[in-house]
Amino acid sequence: MSSHVFRGRVWKFGDNVTTDEIIPGRYRFKTDDIGEWAKHVLEGADPEFPKKVRPGDVVVAGKNFGSGSSREPAPLVIKHAGISAVIAKSFARIFFRNAINVGLPVVICEQLPDVTEAGDVVEVDLEKGMVRNLTKSVEFAATKIPNFLMQILMDGGLVEHIRKRGGAVWQDIG
């Protein structure tokens, strides 16, 4: 698999998963140790999730994933827990930007969540913009994101992207 193809076991979530369910204030303010935060990742939505999740797993969710706060630790902690990608019907806008900026692959696909169950194996091909449920043998096109955002994601996030380009960013859109 190329570095832009991810295959993993699915954890399934519903609609409107909030940033407080991903990483609530009662943990977030006490420390800025991401390892500590990761012990509570998505605990508000599934209390057992931090114990069950394994590196490479994929989160599949309904609409409006990451709703609420602008807190970047939300996508960061999901990435740190080893989740290789989040596929959702839609994302809250700040979460979506943050995920790309910290290099967490986020994929918008209306159809895949409806046919995917926990434990299925899915594959994400970022470059081709395709998602596949290998367990159910179905394949869907993901919503295309602008090329410059894909570049940020491919570079591993906005810090790496800007470093690589010495501050000369977003020129193709400005």
Place this chain on the structure above:
Amino acid sequence: MGKTIAEKLLSRAAGKDVSAGDIVVASIDLAMTHDGSGHLAIRAMKSMGGERVWDPSKVKIVIDHVAPSAFDRTSDIHNELREFAHQQEVQLYDVGSGICHQLMIEDHVCPGMLAVATDSHTCSYGALGAFGTGIGATEMGAVLMLGKLWFMVPETIKIVLSGSPPPLTLPKDIVLFVAGEVGVDGATYRAIEYEGDAVREMSVSGRITLCNMAVEMGAKTGFVSTDEKTREYLAKVGRESCFQEVTPDPDAEYHDVIELEVDGLEPVVACPSQVDNVRAVAEVDDVEVNQVFIGSCTNGRLEDLLIAAQILDGKRVHPSVRAIVIPASRRVFLEALKLRVIEKLAKAGCVIAPPGCGPCAGAHMGVLGKGEVCVSTSNRNFVGRMGSPDAKVYLASPATAAASALTGRITDPREVLNR
């Protein structure tokens, strides 16, 4: 084709004519960060190779989320922010100054501006006709270094609020009613323009409440067109010279127009655990309450404290309730002291805490325990938002919150003021 407010403001900031759907790079007029994420933004800027902020006069840092500090690690973060502000010659608002958004609106936001901050409720600035939107810490690192950011020009939903609400139906009830109609993702990626006679009649404080909660419907930002009330507000805070008219063109194109009638609207609450789970207070008035919080960037202003004091004056908070009152800024605190509002609230048994975010984000000053119920004038009732994931938060107006503090159960304010 005419332009919406969002299209006009982003056209100006991008230096070219843009329309909904365009992706643009725009110059930032105001960049704010706080102790919830400012340290991450600073570290991101440094990792990107940035040494100095692009324009110190346009950067503000506020210590408000856990202020005064409740944890040693937070104290270290506060010191990191103080040191950075000093070294970069950036204005810092320290502990007790107030909530970041209230401070930006009082001291810095002008109609027409493009403002970003590491906080989702930056959308509040639209109450003065500015484009304010929340961004993450890494993006803020880029803004601090470069002074610009990419934006997708949003489509706009126009929400027309007509009629005049009954006396104890407040702007908070109206915006919760709107959220119930639009849904928590009904405005995702879009801007909201609030229009109609109910909005024209509303104070700037009430308009801030409306715009503050635009993000609770998924919106990028919310706007109210400027008018004489905007000018008067700016004059009151000593900044009348920055007034300019910001309105949409009459032939602007909208994604959707939603018309809502607020005549006869009853006080409402947003029940756990989503902001669009809105019901009439009367439907949930048997729910017992452990804590009441009156404050936050949504409802911590003078008129919010005034209505609470009117309800609690000469009475006592119910013995099973902790009532926490937090003015949104030092200016609000001083005005409330002068009008003896703080005295009335304290005499009634309220706990008065220093200006800041308080328990809204679940870090300190009233973190909820297992099974507890809080009636809060803040903006989020999510699972785990204000403490235990087993706690329940009901979002309400300051009148409903004060009435509930009095009786110990969720209470329609009309019930106690008619007594």
